[in-house]
Amino acid sequence: MNRFALPNLGVGLGLRTVHYSHILEHAPKVDWFEILSENYMQTRGRPLYFLDQIAERYPVALHGVSMSIGSTDPLDFAYLSELKALRDRTRAHWVSDHLCWTGAAGKNTHDLLPLPYTEEALRHCIARVRQVQDFLGAPLALENPSTYAGFVASTMTEWEFLSALAEGADCALLLDVNNVYVSAYNHGFDAQQYLANVPYDRVVQLHVSGHTNHGTHIVDTHIGPVIDPVWELLGEAYRRSAASVLLEWDAEIPSFEETHGDALRARDFIGAEGPE
Amino acid sequence: MTDRLPLPMDGAASRITPFGERASATPSHVRHRVAEPAAESAPSRARTPASLSELQLWVLSSITEGEPSSTEVDRVLTPGPRLSARDRFEVYRAGYDARLLECLRDDYPVTAETLGEEDFAALCHAYVRAYPSRSPNLNLFGGHLTKFLLERSEIPGLGPISPFFRDLTALEWALVEVLHAETPAPFDLATLQAVPIDAWACARFLPSEAVRVRAFEYPVNAYYQACRTGDRPASLPSPGTSKTAVYRRGLKLWRMDLTPAMARVLEALLSRETLGEALGRIETDASDPEALAEAERSVMVWFREWVNAGFFGGVVLE
Numbered sequence: 001m002n003r004f005a006l007p008n009l010g011v012g013l014g015l016r017t018v019h020y021s022h023i024l025e026h027a028p029k030v031d032w033f034e035i036l037s038e039n040y041m042q043t044r045g046r047p048l049y050f051l052d053q054i055a056e057r058y059p060v061a062l063h064g065v066s067m068s069i070g071s072t073d074p075l076d077f078a079y080l081s082e083l084k085a086l087r088d089r090t091r092a093h094w095v096s097d098h099l100c101w102t103g104a105a106g107k108n109t110h111d112l113l114p115l116p117y118t119e120e121a122l123r124h125c126i127a128r129v130r131q132v133q134d135f136l137g138a139p140l141a142l143e144n145p146s147t148y149a150g151f152v153a154s155t156m157t158e159w160e161f162l163s164a165l166a167e168g169a170d171c172a173l174l175l176d177v178n179n180v181y182v183s184a185y186n187h188g189f190d191a192q193q194y195l196a197n198v199p200y201d202r203v204v205q206l207h208v209s210g211h212t213n214h215g216t217h218i219v220d221t222h223i224g225p226v227i228d229p230v231w232e233l234l235g236e237a238y239r240r241s242a243a244s245v246l247l248e249w250d251a252e253i254p255s256f257e258e259t260h261g262d263a264l265r266a267r268d269f270i271g272a273e274g275p276e
Numbered sequence: 277m278t279d280r281l282p283l284p285m286d287g288a289a290s291r292i293t294p295f296g297e298r299a300s301a302t303p304s305h306v307r308h309r310v311a312e313p314a315a316e317s318a319p320s321r322a323r324t325p326a327s328l329s330e331l332q333l334w335v336l337s338s339i340t341e342g343e344p345s346s347t348e349v350d351r352v353l354t355p356g357p358r359l360s361a362r363d364r365f366e367v368y369r370a371g372y373d374a375r376l377l378e379c380l381r382d383d384y385p386v387t388a389e390t391l392g393e394e395d396f397a398a399l400c401h402a403y404v405r406a407y408p409s410r411s412p413n414l415n416l417f418g419g420h421l422t423k424f425l426l427e428r429s430e431i432p433g434l435g436p437i438s439p440f441f442r443d444l445t446a447l448e449w450a451l452v453e454v455l456h457a458e459t460p461a462p463f464d465l466a467t468l469q470a471v472p473i474d475a476w477a478c479a480r481f482l483p484s485e486a487v488r489v490r491a492f493e494y495p496v497n498a499y500y501q502a503c504r505t506g507d508r509p510a511s512l513p514s515p516g517t518s519k520t521a522v523y524r525r526g527l528k529l530w531r532m533d534l535t536p537a538m539a540r541v542l543e544a545l546l547s548r549e550t551l552g553e554a555l556g557r558i559e560t561d562a563s564d565p566e567a568l569a570e571a572e573r574s575v576m577v578w579f580r581e582w583v584n585a586g587f588f589g590g591v592v593l594e
Contacts, residue, residue: 042413044458045486046527066412072329079412104332108409109339109372110379111302113332120328146302148367150354152324153331186364188357209301216358219367222301250301 002243004139004172006094006204009059009244011266013259016249020050022256030058030260034246035090037064041082055090061205061244062092063174066108069128069142070101070115080135087136094204096141096174099125099162116151117161122168129169141172141204146182146211146220158183159197166202173198175241176207177233178226182218195236203241208234208266209248222250225262235269245270302367303374324351338365339372340408373397376404376417383418384448386503387441390512398433415456422446440512443496450488450522451529460484460524460586468583468591477552481545481588486524489534489543493517497531525586532585537567538578546587550594 001008010031015023017039022028033054040051054060064083068076087095100112115121132140144162156164166173175198184191208231210224226247238245247263325331334352338344346362353361377400381388388396406427407420422445430436471479497520499513519539521532534542537558544554555575582588 038413038415042411042415043456045454045456045524046459047456049459049527068412072332076412101332102412103409104329104336106410107336107340108412109336110375110409110414111339111368111371113335113339113368116328116331118328124328149361149364150356151331152352152354154354186356217356217364217367219302221303248301251303 002172002204002241003201004094004204006139006172007244008242009061009093011263011270012059012061012244012246013263014063014246014248014250015051015054015060016253016259017047017050018253019256019259020054024050024053026256027057028256028260032059032061032093032244032246034063034248035060035092037062037083037086037095038066040086041079051090055092060090060092062087062090062095063143064095064097065110065112066102067097067132068100068102068108069097069132069140070099070113070121070125071104072101072124073104073106075128075131077135080132084136087138094138094141094172095136096143096172096205098143098145099165100145112145114145114147114149114151115161117154117156117158118151119155122156122161122164125165126168129165129171133169133171139170139172139204141174142166143174143176143207144179144183146176146179146186146218148186148217148219150187157189157194157197159194163197163199166199171202172204173202174205174207175203175237175243176209177237178207178209178211178230179220181230181233182211182220185213185218191233192236195233195240198237198240200237200240203237203243205244205246206234206237206241207246207248209250222248223252224249224254224259226265231265231269234266235271238266238270302371303378335368339369340405343369373401373404376400376409376414379414380418380421383452384421384445386500387444387448389503389508390444391441395434399431399437401433402431415452418452419449422449438512440494440496440499443492443494444500446490446492447496447500447520447522447531450490450520451531453488454486454522454524454529457484457486457524459526460486461589463583463586463588464590465583471591471593475593477550477555478594479551480548480592480594481551482590482592483546483548484523484586484589487546487587488522489519489539489546490522491517491519491539496520497533500531521585521587523585523587530585532581537570538574541575541578542582542587545582 012032012034013030015033015035040047083095098112101115102111102113103109129140144158180191180194184194208226209222210226212219212221212223245266249259253259325334349362349365353365355361356364377397380400391399403421403424406424409417422442425442425445493515495513495516495518497518499509502509519534521534521542523530540557541554544557
């Protein structure tokens with residue numbers, strides 16, 4: 001159990017629009033769904049119609065891509081207000097986003113851009129995570145990103161930065177083992193060394209997904225199925241965290257049954273039948 | 277007279293549903309090119325970024341504006357085990373356009389289909405430079421495309437572009453707007469039936485948020501429908517004014533062609549004019565006596581259709 005007493009929801013699936021009808025029509029047995037927060041913000045229409053029904057029937061958690069926690073722009077409190085309202089509306093168990101920045105000077109790239117792992121960036125992120133948590137009144141879970149570039153200015157590894165941030169801000173972590181695999185390949189570090197240095201008492205959720213290997217580098221496309229080395233990383237991370245597991249599949253998405261079937265492969269590696 | 281065409285949400289037609297994912301993944305169709313080795317002669321911007329803020333501005337401008345030189349990149353970014361720093365950075369540079377292009381393709385599927393992959397990408401590239409996203413959310417990112425087309429007759433990398441696309445993008449954006457508009461409350465027909473006859477002229481109707489009336493210079497709805505059914509005309513239509521109501525009833529998006537008289541009355545009602553004032557617009561504007569007589573005969577039929585279509589959420593009597 002993590003230090004935040006957030007529950008292990010079991011093996012879940014990222015909610016995707018192509019599966020709405022199947023879910024509402026067949027009410028499949030799924031432990032939980034992860035909601036892409038921004039898909040249900042700045043809208044009052046059809047997306048919320050589906051979300052309300054699904055959140056009524058299943059446990060959910062919110063997963064965002066636009067908090068831009070590492071940006072040097074001011075925090076966007078209008079965004080945070082809407083996020084908080086969405087969390088309350090869906091009774092989401094927690095809110096997560098990424099250790100990254102998405103834009104600056106008012107411009108948004110909508111990409112998860114890497115941070116330099118420096119003391120300055122660490123202090124900056126700690127202060128902002130604390131602000132966000134104060135505003136939300138709950139711990140924020142930050143996810144380690146997939147990265148394709150590193151900075152000359154960095155003075156520490158990603159796992160050192162992530163651990164120091166989690167400790168300094170007293171926040172939760174969403175450990176994406178596919179991202180560990182992708183970044184290890186792209187930067188030439190050892191994924192096992194990364195996993196060995198994660199503060200697991202702060203890990204409230206684990207992500208798995210597929211990716212696209214171009215030979216020279218791997219891109220985090222979330223095209224499944226998940227490869228065995230990533231499943232093995234999941235098994236290892238789960239043994240240390242017993243956290244909720246979730247499959248992300250974002251392009252070339254197959255049928256609900258196939259997608260869910262891949263998610264359930266997690267049980268082969270974590271040895272669990274469902275939530276505690 | 278009317279053309280009500282639901283946009284299915286599932287199945288084969290889902291590709292034209294303006295409702296794509298906005299996920300954390302990097303788009304799969306990013307074209308990762310190996311950077312050209314030259315560029316050493318490219319003008320170098322300033323010194324190595326000294327602070328987090330400077331570094332972020334450097335990364336941002338290098339992604340969204342000009343391509344940095346290899347020397348510049350090497351000062352800021354590290355090489356990887358298999359790629360140079362510049363090639364690694366190219367993943368982000370290529371991903372920027374690809375991600376926003378994907379979003380615009382979701383919102384403007386028929387525009388994309390009509391222009392073709394290459395020209396649509398050129399349009400999006402120019403649009404992204406003119407109207408970069410300034411919001412944490414992509415749902416409304418494409419909302420300036422019609423304005424962008426109105427502002428220029430030529431697009432860099434694409435050349436002259438037909439004014440037809442102003443109309444086509446306006447229609448497609450109206451669909452996005454009603455998709456995200458608040459779900460209309462069902463009209464209380466009992467309330468409507470209880471309105472005394474002599475109070476009708478003073479009745480105002482509460483408009484649904486999920487209705488848009490758009491005026492076009494081209495018969496764009498007919499073109500859109502032809503594309504929807506896989507029967508895209510070989511050439512763009514000739515100019516010809518038209519008006520279309522775009523609306524959502526329940527979960528489905530619909531389009532309804534309007535005659536000029538219908539459009540005048542409907543727009544007046546949606547602007548919360550009284551029914552009497554709205555009908556007065558026919559009397560004021562119609563110059564053709566036959567059209568006027570036809571409109572008067574038809575007006576109750578229209579009104580019933582509009583109520584059934586969910587254009588109004590209630591009635592207020594004064």
